[in-house]
Amino acid sequence: MRIASPGGAFAPENEIRRERVTAHQGLPSGDNDVMPVRRAASLALPAFAVAALAASVLTSPVASATTTANATPSSTRADVPAPEAGTCWNYTYRQAARTSYTGTPVDCDEPHTVETVITLDVPRAIAARGNSSPEVVLWMDQRCQPEVNRYAGVANPATAAPGTRTWFLWYTPSAKQWKAGAHWVSCAASSVPADEKRRGKLIPVRGSIAGNAAASKPITFRTDFGTGTYTARKPLTSLANRPYPGSSGLQRKAAGFCEKTLGHKRFFWYGPSETEWLAGYTAVRCYSLKKS
Secondary structure (H helix, E strand, O other): OEEOOOOOOOEEOOOEEOOEEEEEEOEEEEEEEOOOOOOOOOOOOOOOOOOOOOOOOOOOOOOOOEEEOOOOOEOOOOOOOOOOOOOEEOOOHHHHOOOOOOOOOEOOOOOEOEEEEEEEEOEHHHHOOOOOOHHHHHHHHOOHHHHHHHHHOOOOOOOEOOOOOOEEEEEOOOHHHHHOOOOEEEEEEEOOOOEOOOOOOOOOEOOOOOOOHHHOOOOEEEEOOEEEEEEEEEEOHHHOOOOOOHHHHHHHHHHHHHHHHHOOOOEEEEEOOHHHHHHOOOEEEEEEOOOO
16 A cells, blocks of 8 residues: 555655655744655555555455546556455554555454555556556545545545544555556555554554444644644645645645635644655645634
């Protein structure tokens, strides 16, 4: 899997590492560490860059659950199976940060940290760039968190932030298998700590998250502004082909989205670093300071 990025955001490279992003409340306040996401999470815990890790093959074939995205012609699946929706895995953080599924699935009623949600066929033109290209990351980052949210039954799935059971991860076939024609992205839900600063951990849980949004609790992040609840995220897809806009360039887009989505002005937000932006992660994340 790749951990998801801003808004989903763990980001392992050769090893899982932390990225830095800037928090904003009105004016930029300087850099703050946040949880990384893997190729997003999105580990899709918040934020970051993607690295092309050497991926191993799925050792336990299972039937695939596939969804073709848009009407764009997609590549063939070749002979590389993708796990079925509802397949659970008891991965450590490092195991979860690999680019491909490995090992043997476990029963979802047993302790597990990752649950496969959906597998999407990547359009041919995007797939041609390779399984770790910024184009694939950008395409994936618009889809995986919303798909995980829908699977769990989360309200407002298109913009809702991940919770403790819905932090998204993503996986692909290995680079070799991709080159041979296996062009799919599998989105998965991971279980993470409620405190975003407890990065580098996955929390074993029991039971599927399918239709069980109540099992996923809000994620909070303590900053100089106060403790914010991670509430919304949005990839800035329309700006992705432009140079990195920097803090000032992100301010209007991010602040406008957060205020409109949250319905108030008591929030702070995080945007992608330049490294993340160039890797295809463009999401801004909104943290509400308003007590519910």
